[in-house]
Amino acid sequence: MENTASDTLTLDELERWLVDRVGEYVPDLDAPVDPQQELGEYGLDSVAVVAFAADVEDWLGIQVEPTAVWDHPTVARLAAYLLAEREQQRAATA
């Protein structure tokens, strides 16, 4: 995985990254993660989410509470939230 996301990250790119990353947490998938499917159904439990949220933090360079994954439990919803959150956190520190 690359170290950080580009400044011009698109929603599509973010979704693709999340799909790949979830795949690393859930290694025995038959098919790529469906962005509309709840992450819990893939076995990404509340324990793994703690480490997963930290990975997302490192890559996006913003703060991400694990509860964000609880509140936006599909890749599609999480990507939309994270993109908006990234813009907001950047605006706040600009």
Place this chain on the structure above:
Amino acid sequence: MSDVHARMEALEERLGDPFDAAGGAGFAAVLTADEREEVPVGGASALDEFGILSEFVPGALGGRLERVDHLIELMRSVYRRDPSLGLGHCSSSLLGAVNVWTAGSPDQRRDTAELLLAGHKVSCAFHELAHGNDIGSVEFAATPAEGRLVLSGRKESITNLDRADAMVFLARTDPDGGPRSCSQLLVPTADLDPDRVRFLPRFRSVGMRGVRLGGIAVDSFPVAADALLGAPGTGLETANRAFQLTRIAMPAMSTAMLDTGLRVTLHHMRARRLYGRDAASIPMVRTTLANTFADLLLCEAFGAVAARSLHALPESGSAYAPAVKYLLAGVTLDAFEQLSLVMGSEFYRRDGQHGVFQKMARDIKPVGFGHIARAACLSAVLPQLPVLARRSWRDAAPAPAALFVPDAELPPLDLPGLRVTAGGKDGLVMALNAALDDDVPAALRPLIERQIRGVRALTEACAGLKPRDLSIAATVEVRDLAARYTTALAAAACVGVWRHAPGDDFLARPEWLVAALTRLEGITAGQPVDVPDDVEGALVDELLSRDDRTVSFGISARQYR
């Protein structure tokens, strides 16, 4: 609010000398009550007169809870006499209340405060026997219907369920599961409809026999939607944050049982001649006494530092709290085993002047599984390790001195401000490094250096962990990394306490720290190591002196009645 030290003395005075056979909260009364599976009436009324439950209510709500380390030390006066009284009459109410302080509305917080200030109990109905510590799988349901929530299901093995004035339930509000599927509800007992709610017979237990463990079966009982604590779906998150306090405070209160176990063993050995010499001078006895004293000190040092961290480093509570629970429970349980060997047949007696030992040895057991089991604590720490290793363990800023100094000023406790994870922030473990900047005694240097090397090795091992290694199905080797982290934290806490102790204090001397770090190395290695010969004498001397002065054996060395 009266000064906490004055309150500690007042509480000791009310509870009286535990060795006084006529005392209402003395060991004789405690043992008699225990045989009846009750707590001593005299002890309970002394605590009520003292207003003990006000100690669990934050100052902003009219209570006396300002600092977690002070609460722990105060409650040790109760636990050292009778842990059933400590849990059943006092601290079990904290389990429910912390959730209210964390997530409750202003009205819920005020109502619960009023209830505790009036001496009424709150019950925390989370567990179900079928699901153990997997509280996310609870079946007790709160189903929305016509603007209300309809409760159905069972809760079992819950302290004080049949005599609390309010109960906090963890209930399933979303049948689909997931971390947002559970909610908490605060329900006054008076509201319960006897046609729809049935209390189950009392559960009987081997230890903590005076604690009333009950159950409840609820059949379609509607409550108002404003019974919810916080937003729907936040029940597990609230528990995760609120229980950081109790997972530190309750095991830390329990160390007072080890104080009593050690004291009774010491009394027995000092009064006895074996094989033509004083029993207390037999090498195996002396070593066990010194080991246990070191264990008690390291447990209390870690407990106090972690309690203060809730004020000073609140972002790290999600890592420190399960670490405290895991380590303190393991050490105190093992220490009791060792003391039992020294007590010999006297350990097995239910009567006589040392009869309280067997009660303490039974009552200590739930520290390993009550509230949350040791194994579940490691599961809570484990997923945090890679990010802690990445972000904190290489070059952390020095830990704030207030963590290590009793009564140094601390920020106020902010329970709603606690976080679900530490986000890789750990300001404590690298306090080990700071100690080497000083003119560290020769006996300590290699011990501290080995701890630092241990953290370095842990950092490497944790940085290499793969996501799939971190789940509940983690291997023994991986779970051991979490266990190693708990001993590293405890070592850092001990080193900090030693460095910041006033010059004339026993805790400023190197002997106890040599002993504590040696014992921690043994725990890390899975192979107990006795305190080194050259510090054993200093520890035993201090122990005997404290016993003569009726002073506690833990880090506060507080005057006992």
